[in-house]
Amino acid sequence: xxxxxxxxxxxxxxxxARFREVIxxxxxxxxxxxxxxxxVGATVLVGGLIMMIAxxxxxxxxxxxxxxxxxxxxxxxxxxxxxxxxxxKAKEKALDPRTKRRNTILAVVGGLLAxxxxxxxxxxxGFDLPWNVEDRTPWN
Numbered sequence: 215x216x217x218x219x220x221x222x223x224x225x226x227x228x229x230x231a232r233f234r235e236v237i238x239x240x241x242x243x244x245x246x247x248x249x250x251x252x253x254v255g256a257t258v259l260v261g262g263l264i265m266m267i268a269x270x271x272x273x274x275x276x277x278x279x280x281x282x283x284x285x286x287x288x289x290x291x292x293x294x295x296x297x298x299x300x301x302x303k304a305k306e307k308a309l310d311p312r313t314k315r316r317n318t319i320l321a322v323v324g325g326l327l328a329x330x331x332x333x334x335x336x337x338x339x340g341f342d343l344p345w346n347v348e349d350r351t352p353w354n
Contacts, residue, residue: 252286255283256279277301
């Protein structure tokens, strides 16, 4: 008995691919699907852009938003490829030993300056909050 492995090697599309093909055949469903993907992707992308200013993982939100959009739109695939390249360059720059050393030195110096400013304030005014200090001149 000979077993034909050529038929076994051809992969069948998964359930999602079959589902997507059914949707693509119907113009109204396809348009609705694309609008939904655009809405979700754009929302995540805008959330990532907002998180670039506000606290949060902005870059991650941008990349995920682009990845969602790239499932349906060619322009988003191009933008996602560019974003990945930019992220790779940023990673390489961040892992550069000279950059790490410089950032460490800046962080230590900044922490020492903040600590010195706190000690100077406490020495001059004690534990009074700035808006409760009556005489703000340090030489009296």
